Amino acid sequence: MNILILGGGGREHSLAWAVKQNPKCDRLIVAPGNAGIAKIARCASLDIEDGDAVAAFCADNAIDFVIIGPEAPLAAGVSDVLRQNGLVVFGCSKAAAQLESSKSFTKSICDACAAPTAKYAHFTDATAAKDYATAQGAPIVIKADGLAAGKGVVVAMTLDDAHAAIDDMLGGSFGAAGAEVVIEEFMEGEEASYFLLCDGETVLPVGTAQDHKRAFDGDTGPNTGGMGAYSPAPVLTDTVAQKALDEIVKPTVAEMARRGTPFQGVLYAGLMIKDGQPRLVEYNVRFGDPECQVLMMRLGGQILDLLHACATGTLADVKPNWADDHAMTIVLAADGYPGHYEKGSTINGLDALPETTSEMVFHAGTTEENGTITATGGRVLNVTARGATLQEAHEKAYAMTQQIDWPEGVYRTDIGHRAL
16 A cells, blocks of 8 residues: 655654554655654655645555645645545545634534533624623633644633733734634543544544643643643543543534534544543544654554544444553653744754664654754654553653753653653
8 A cells, every 4th residue: 555644743753653564554655744754754745735736646656545644734625635536535524624623613513412511602802702701700711713733722710811812812823713712611620632533424432642731840831732642541431431432422423424524534532521521622633743642652553454444434344452551752842832942953862762663752843964853843852652551651751751862852751640
């Protein structure tokens, strides 16, 4: 099978790493890729949000299967164009991608299928939004309605913070993504991520994880795209997961099908769990980043079979083979992230680190020139390890992290603290 993966971050490196382990993978191309991906696959320069350009590339390179990593190509309708060109694609339609690209759309789905979620209202007018926030009181959650790279959420602990967030979002700080805001009640509990594949009819759970959104130790500081993750998520017990499947996910999938927009791809349900009851925080329509890295570390090469079954409507015929193990990933970010940070610093020490099925550094924002690895993003590396226990995975991942020579890099020292 000739496979094309769209994307160039840590999520896509881990997908490429896992897919490459499957003997059905004959040739692997990743667009645009990064320095880590380039060690295991051909990287191609391609506008991954241009469906026609991607379709032409697939024709020129005899691609059999396309795996779409990030949300932007899905929201742009790339999967629709590829399917119209006869390609087998893992990734939902543009219409179904609204589950991530529009928070108010997701809330309307929850209303229609009675999925438990936070009380909410949505606004385009700042004065009306502030009046609503004041009436509800703090703490309260302010969200940009559209795609904001995981950063368009403010958990406001005071009304001043809430009003400032409303002004910020409706004032244009997130562009079109913030033209409308959704204001939600603050939900108490423990947050976890539940990942499920869906081929339009069958829903197949493929793992749980927990990530750390805050920039600094102790879950403090600004929200980020994620500073680390571990799998499985202890709070998502079999009972809680089944409840989430029955009360949230399956009703969502049924409602999407009823509307004529069946969901085919990965559904990432962000859940808030309190007293054994899950409520939906949000949906994403792609694997989480960095949650994907720990899931791929645990699933390995079988992921190709699962994704292909999802794309071809045969999910009922497969199931994941889980080992009784744990995985952890630690994000190394450029100092200053998620605010202003410098690009172009040099990273040393990576060559000395192991690259095995239980220890791997996934690249998220790097380039390589003449053997030198350079940081080009905010989140730059994902140091990932697997162990029989979470403590073992934790010790292996942090031991690897401490061997990386990158003075400009920062990381949290308490990933997994809730579970450990």
